[in-house]
Amino acid sequence: MTPSDNPPPLEPAPPPVKNLELKAAMLLLVLLMLIVGSALYVAYARGAFERTQRLVLVAQDSEGVAVGMNMTFAGFAIGRIGRIELAEDGNVHFLVDVPVKDAKWLRSSSVFTMEKALVGGTKIKAFSGVLSDPPLEDGAVRQLLSGDAAAEIPGIVSNIKDVVANLKAITAEDAPLPQSLANLQITTKRLNGPHGAMDLMFGNEADAKKVAEALQRTNVLLARIDSLVANADRQVFGQGAGPGGSPQGGLVQDARGTVQQLDKLLSEARVSLQKVDKVLIDAQAISANAREATTDLGQLRAEVDASLRKVESLINEVNRLWPLRRDTQIELK
16 A cells, blocks of 8 residues: 555544634624614615705694604605704794705795694695795794694584584474474375375365366366367368268368359459450540530530629629619529
8 A cells, every 4th residue: 555545634623613603793793784784774765864954833732743753745745853842932843854855845835734633643734836936945934734623523512512402492392393294294194085186285075076076077078079179170171971971071162162163253254344344445435525525514604604693793783773672592594
């Protein structure tokens, strides 16, 4: 066996205690790094490394508000309460840290409110109506308007008491509502009666019965009127069939036949009038000749009248000279 065939001597193993200490130290180091990293991440997530500006909100009390509470704008958190202080005037100052990147939503005309609801925690909200106004400066002090729903509870309870008292007054035995319900029940009973609404309208069954009989008679009368109208249509317009099933003519058809006959008579009269027209033309010629003769007679009558006036004046002169006879009447024969 050669010396080269001999295996090399083995190194001595390290003690087990030193290995355990090294592993524990490494584990502690990793754990410390995780803790520090987590703390840094939480601080970064909470905006510890962001640039912020300070906003001071003034309120009368800090009930329901705690450090770290968010201030929201349109439902988004844009600031966080970093500290709460009691001022010299007795008011509470909320120091709100607003990141610079979110400060653009706050303007000089912004309004800040604190809402205290019956259910849930207190909420601080910011409202900016005009975003074109100048931005809110760093360190600005604004009044915090508070609305406490719990403060309205006494008023609500008082109103509820008034409502309950009114309900008791309405539902009392001598109140108008029970009497109205009783009258309504009587009305419903009458409506369900044999004569229905008529019994309700007239107040008693006898009058309702009379009205029902009158309506029945009216229906009979309407039926008779319908038959009379049908007969009138048949007689006037000739609707329906006559005896033996032949069509029956009415007054309108008879009048139409009479008009046709009158039309024929008028045509004949028109021919006769044309003949009379010719006769009238001849008579007109004769009248023209008679008119000339009448003109000559007029002149003759004028001359006679002049002669009579002369004779009358002569007689008047004679009577004036010899007033023996007063009868001055002249008779013409």
